[in-house]
Structure formats: C-alpha cells, structure tokens
Amino acid sequence: MSRLYDRVALIGLGLIASSMGHAMKREGLAGEIVGHARSAETRGVSLELGFVDRVCDTAAEAVAGADLVVLATPVGVMEAVAAEIGPHLAQGATLTDAGSVKQAVIAAVAPHVPEGVHFIPGHPLAGTEHSGPRAGFANLFVNRWWLFTPLPETDPAALSRLESLCKAMGANVERMDPAHHDLVLAVVSHTPHLIAYTMVGVADHLRRVSQSEVIKYSASGFRDFTRIAASDPVMWRDVFLTNKEATLDILGRFTEELFVLQRAIRMGDGEALHDYFTRTRAIRRGIIEAGQDTDAPDFGRSKIG
C-alpha cells in the first residue's frame, strides 16, 4: 500500500489513535506520524511504543504542516481542542475525528475549522474494553465499520482519500446522516452500554450476594456485561452527555419493554415470554450471517483475542 498522507497528526493517544498509528506504520500509509496527548507520560509511552514518530507538547504544534489531523480525544474536550488547533491547521488539510457521537461533535468542532480545511466527521466502530496508548494494536479496525457523516460542503476527493486510508487499515467504510448515526449508535451501542453499567452496578450494591460470588459465578451471562461495563469512563460519560436525546429515547422504549416482560413474569404468562425469546433469536442469526460474530459455542467459555 502506498503513502496516502505525508504527515498525520494524532490528537489524543488512546486506544483508537495508537491502533491507527500501528496500522498506518505497518501499511506504510503516512510519511510521518506526529502525536499529542495532554499527559507527558502518555506521550512518552507512545514514543517508546513507536506508533508515532514524534510527539509535541501542544496540539497546536502537532497539527502544524499535517495534511491529516485526527481528533481521538473524548468527545467532551473536542471543542476546546478544535479552538486551539483551528488557527494552526494547514490549508487543504483534512480534519477528522473518532467520536462516538456525531451531531454534538459537528456542533462543537465545525465553527473552529477555517476555510480551506476539510472537516469530515467520522466514527470507527471498533474498540476493546481497554484504553490508553498501550491498548492499541494494528488489527483493531480489520473487518470493522468506519462511519463517516460528511457535511453538505464536504469535498468528495478529500472524503475518498480518507476512506482509502480506513480501508487500507482493514475497515469497511460507510456514509451516514449525522442524526441517523446518533440514533443507530444509541440502539447498537450507547443504550446497551448504559444497561450493562447499570446491571454491574446493581450487582456491586447487593449486600446479600457477596461481590466475590458475583465474580466467581460471572460466566453465566453477567460476564459479558462486565466486559462492556469496563470501558473507558470518560469516553462513556461524554457519549451520554452528548447523545442525550437519542439515548433517552431508546432508554424509554427499553424500560417500557422491560415492564411488559416483568409483568409477564409476575403474571406467570409463559406464552408471552416464550414468544418474545423466540423472536430475539432471529436477530442473532442475522449477525452471524453478516460476519460480525462467529457461531462458535463460546458463550461462557474462555475467549482467545
């Protein structure tokens, strides 16, 4: 694969940026990779791991002369970062982000993007429950979706070039309307995460069931929730604060639906429960057919990453 950008600046050196750095290096996609993180320790670790060629103490320095700038910070600080780097962005450069919500990011970042810079909001649907610069690996994006929510004025050539980069890192790309993105993600990601956090919190509070028992017997279903609920707290706080409307909408539907099932349990309505549980099986089959999971009987088993 040939070089797609001469200088890439990664702002925020966590799981996503470190995985991008590793992947771009392996595939030879960037001439130089420059990184910035607020913490000096993170900058040091990143340099040592080698997924960046050099680091800068400020985001403004890091973006100077870059033809691709990637905001990979928590969503909540993107406005401040955009305000800082805006005046330093090179003419003709592309600015993208990796935020899990798109409408709020666009509202926060777009006003700070100067004329002649291509702002293309993006979101790689990839991650693990780990965070930080040591969490990244070059294969993170392989066979995962990378969504872009281009603005009406987005330059098609700049978008194609950015999509080529993502594809070269192994991702599948797709374009979507920002509002639709936020709703889809509220369903497939944000609400499930909140629910998992809640269930783990309930277990944590319970005094009659000791925490050691919860941990000991977690393989029975709870374990998958704890993996989800171990994700980065700052990132998820920001997701819920910035995708508030869609998350509250889906949460409302979830609670309604849960009450229906709860009532069926209370009333002993086995038929309603059986019908419900039968319908949900079909969705699972669809996911396996779509190649987003394997059919291997691994539920409750040890997993190999």
Place this chain on the structure above:
Amino acid sequence: MSRLYDRVALIGLGLIASSMGHAMKREGLAGEIVGHARSAETRGVSLELGFVDRVCDTAAEAVAGADLVVLATPVGVMEAVAAEIGPHLAQGATLTDAGSVKQAVIAAVAPHVPEGVHFIPGHPLAGTEHSGPRAGFANLFVNRWWLFTPLPETDPAALSRLESLCKAMGANVERMDPAHHDLVLAVVSHTPHLIAYTMVGVADHLRRVSQSEVIKYSASGFRDFTRIAASDPVMWRDVFLTNKEATLDILGRFTEELFVLQRAIRMGDGEALHDYFTRTRAIRRGIIEAGQDTDAPDFGRSKIG
C-alpha cells in the same frame, strides 16, 4: 479416570446432557449411558452422535437399573418427569438435575423421590447460546462451576461421588443453600438474560433504524446482548416462571438504578456518570483475576471458541 457409575440415565438430550455424555465417555466415567428424550428425532441423533449407548422411548424405561439419573430437561417439565420415573428408580440410586433454579425444582421433584434414592439438586453453570443434542461437547464443563444445593437429609457419600463425577468432567464444585443459589443466579444470570432479551427486542421493534443496520453495526456492544438473547426460549421461559421472586427483586433494583443514571443523563450530571462507570471497572478486574475470562482485547472482535 476410573468408572464412577455403572449406568447413567440422561433424561432430556440437549446441550447439557449431550456434553455430559461426551465428557463421561471420553473419561470412562460410566459403564453405560442410557438416554431418553421426548422426540424420536432427538433420540436418533443422540444415538448417531454416540454420546449415549442406547436410548429408550420412555423416561421410566431409561432410569431402570441406573445408579445415576440426571434430569436435564427444561425446569417446567421436571415435575411430570419425576412423577413418571419415581416408581422406577433403583434403590440406592442418585437422582440429580441440571436446572437453573433450585427451590422450584426441589419443590417439584422431591415429593416424587422414593425412600432409598438420593436426590441431590445440582446446577452446572455452563452453556452456550446453542441448544439440542448436536450442541454438546466434552469440554463444556472445564473450569466451570457445578453447584449443588443438597437437602438436609442428603447422604454425604452420594454427594461426594456425584461431585467426583463433575470434577472428572473438568468442573469445579461448590455447595450452596437453595434460596441463596436462586438469588445469586438471579443476579449473575437470570436478570442479565432478561435485560439482553429486552434490548434485542427493542432493536427488533424500531422502525427508524432498520434491522439490517442493527445487525451490520452490532459489534459496538449490542452483539454480546444478542448472543445472550439467542439462548433456548423454553429453558429461559421456565427459569423466569420458576425463579420469579428473586428475578423480580433484582429487576426492581435494576430499574431503580437505571432511573438514577437516566436522570443523570437528562440533567447532564457528568460527575455522577463518571463515578458510576469508574466503580464498575473494578468488578471486571476481579473476574479476570478469578480466571473466569481473559484479558485479551477481544471486545468487538471475532472470537475463537
């Protein structure tokens, strides 16, 4: 490993019984394995797969002369099966079950157990989202817990022998009070399953987000829910009907807690969200340390069973 029982009767030939059959055969733990399932097709498949030596058309025939009888049917039919086999159980035989709830099973089965037969309620915390006789495999129980909830009158020697069998199949054994078992399982398994079913149901209903999008982008957290929600509908219907009190109790706590988080989102209380999400991380670490999952960065990745 030497033979522990001369003749084992497996009643209900699904995931658990077929895995037991495969494991007992591999380790040479049983002289003969006899099976019964209501469906002639299941009996035929089981014989063909070879995890039973012979099959019987009725449960009563299958248990005749067995020194170990395992009820591995859905919990809802255990009373009827116990009534049928009771008069045919051999003196000195051990009768156990693999039901996910214990108080209801004890209430349903114990009255049908004749004097001189050792009834030892049990529950292997092992499973996959697959069901039926083809779903079983010899390693299902390796490093999984097998809980027993012995009755006051349970013979210690019979219990030890049964626990030896489970250990020989790779499981860790533990004894527990039946009511406590049902509460622990409501926390680590039953409520999480109901929640997963509900979330998948919500996604299924949503018209604004097409089902194909839900499937396509499922790797973002939702996928783990669909795996849980693909479990056997009959088994789970019976779990909720028979562990009603504990499930409703935990569900009530869950809803309360969810409302607190929902309100924090609505109010924009980032500090409350961040604190909550930070606490749940600790539980995850405990599970990894307890060896019930690996730390491999596999969330959102393909899994190898």
